[in-house]
Amino acid sequence: DAGITQSPRHKVTETGTPVTLRCHQTENHRYMYWYRQDPGHGLRLIHYSYGVKDTDKGEVSDGYSVSRSKTEDFLLTLESATSSQTSVYFCAISESGGSDEYFGPGTRLTVL
Amino acid sequence: AQSVTQPDIHITVSEGASLELRCNYSYGATPYLFWYVQSPGQGLQLLLKYFSGDTLVQGIKGFEAEFKRSQSSFNLRKPSVHWSDAAEYFCAVGESNDYKLSFGAGTTVTVRA
Numbered sequence: 273d274a275g276i277t278q279s280p281r282h283k284v285t286e287t288g289t290p291v292t293l294r295c296h297q298t299e300n301h302r303y304m305y306w307y308r309q310d311p312g313h314g315l316r317l318i319h320y321s322y323g324v325k326d327t328d329k330g331e332v333s334d335g336y337s338v339s340r341s342k343t344e345d346f347l348l349t350l351e352s353a354t355s356s357q358t359s360v361y362f363c364a365i366s367e368s369g370g371s372d373e374y375f376g377p378g379t380r381l382t383v384l
Numbered sequence: 385a386q387s388v389t390q391p392d393i394h395i396t397v398s399e400g401a402s403l404e405l406r407c408n409y410s411y412g413a414t415p416y417l418f419w420y421v422q423s424p425g426q427g428l429q430l431l432l433k434y435f436s437g438d439t440l441v442q443g444i445k446g447f448e449a450e451f452k453r454s455q456s457s458f459n460l461r462k463p464s465v466h467w468s469d470a471a472e473y474f475c476a477v478g479e480s481n482d483y484k485l486s487f488g489a490g491t492t493v494t495v496r497a
Binding site (some may be wrong): 289304305314317320322328330362364366368369370371372373374375376377378 | 416418420425426427428430433451473474475478479480481482483484485487488489
């Protein structure tokens with residue numbers, strides 16, 4: 273299995289609070305992704321990174337920011353969490369864009 | 385526009401019976417094709433992938449998939465399902481000049497005894 277960890281695995285927070293999710297990889301892959309998964313919507317890409325300090329928006333980026341200061345870490349921040357951001361968040365990595373992606377175990381976030 | 389369609393939202397199959405999950409794609413170039421499985425509460429696991437060559441590819445857990453260019457399809461099959469195959473299955477498509485994969489909406493497989 274690809275070496276991908278996500279932390280925390282579960283989090284409950286209140287509306288308006290900032291939240292940061294961390295994705296850590298040990299594979300030295302160039303690409304990293306943040307997805308959210310919601311019933312009826314499948315997987316939706318939030319942001320992705322194609323190198324250190326190189327990031328771009330996905331299809332549902334509003335309300336989210338990301339940072340990648342090291343190859344192995346990709347952080348997803350909700351500046352002010354809202355109930356609509358209650359979801360399961362998955363990190364994925366890939367050696368090259370458009371090719372096989374490997375997923376982390378997910379973080380279940382509940383915003384009350 | 386690129387798209388991936390999994391026509392079946394939910395399939396129920398008896399244990400020991402065969403399983404086929406459909407995937408159709410719309411891509412301009414020669415695509416890279418993937419199938420993933422997600423068990424409840426887990427992340428997505430790569431079952432198999434096709435880049436080029438033999439159009440019948442073997443994967444893990446006894447799954448196989450066949451690429452049919454004329455039908456723009458990449459259907460997943462298993463000859464005899466086990467109760468542990470109950471999960472959600474995602475087809476995905478990518479290409480060499482893209483930055484990410486495009487995922488289908490998923491097919492949920494229920495296995496009855």
